[in-house]
Amino acid sequence: MARYLLIVDFQPGVSKRGMETWTPGEVQAHLDYYGALNRELIASGELVGQEILTGPDLAKIVTSDGVTAPVVTDGPFQEFKEWIAGYQIVDVDTEERAVEIAAKYSAVPGEDGIPIQQPIQVRQIMDDGPGTTSAMDDWLETATGQPI
Numbered sequence: 704m705a706r707y708l709l710i711v712d713f714q715p716g717v718s719k720r721g722m723e724t725w726t727p728g729e730v731q732a733h734l735d736y737y738g739a740l741n742r743e744l745i746a747s748g749e750l751v752g753q754e755i756l757t758g759p760d761l762a763k764i765v766t767s768d769g770v771t772a773p774v775v776t777d778g779p780f781q782e783f784k785e786w787i788a789g790y791q792i793v794d795v796d797t798e799e800r801a802v803e804i805a806a807k808y809s810a811v812p813g814e815d816g817i818p819i820q821q822p823i824q825v826r827q828i829m830d831d832g833p834g835t836t837s838a839m840d841d842w843l844e845t846a847t848g849q850p851i
Contacts, residue, residue: 706751706828707801709791709808716809716819729814736811744793744804752792759786792828801825 715721722730744750767773791808795801805823813819833839840851 704794704796705798706792706794707798708826708828709793709801709805710824710826711788711790711808711821712824713786713788714822716813716821717817718813718819720814722813725814729812729816732812732816740807744791749793749795749800749804750791751794753790755789756787798825798827801827
């Protein structure tokens with residue numbers, strides 16, 4: 704089994720209108736879809752964690768040199784469509800299953816009940832991070848696509 708992080712952001716997919724303009728019924732259908740899918744994945748044992756995040760207006764950016772007091776700021780932040788809205792952690796047998804689950808989240812209904820095709824980022828959670836210089840070089844080469 705492998706764990707995958709499914710990252711949901713505020714991109715509207717194919718939706719023509721922002722959620723703030725949807726009817727109450729459209730919003731409820733959207734929420735009901737998520738609820739039913741989450742219950743299904745919990746029952747199958749595949750959904751092991753999920754969180755909905757506050758908006759970036761409540762977020763902080765922290766930087767530190769490890770010596771002096773950390774610097775805490777309120778930004779800058781990405782555009783609205785790049786904000787992470789929340790995530791799910793799934794524990795599945797294959798990457799294909801993680802993609803299948805991400806596709807279900809992507810198909811959440813929007814206005815007029817049409818699936819919004821929201822982009823969902825799928826990233827495998829590493830069992831162990833790089834612990835040696837050689838392992839870090841391998842990881843960086845994979846991450847950047849550039850030989851180290």
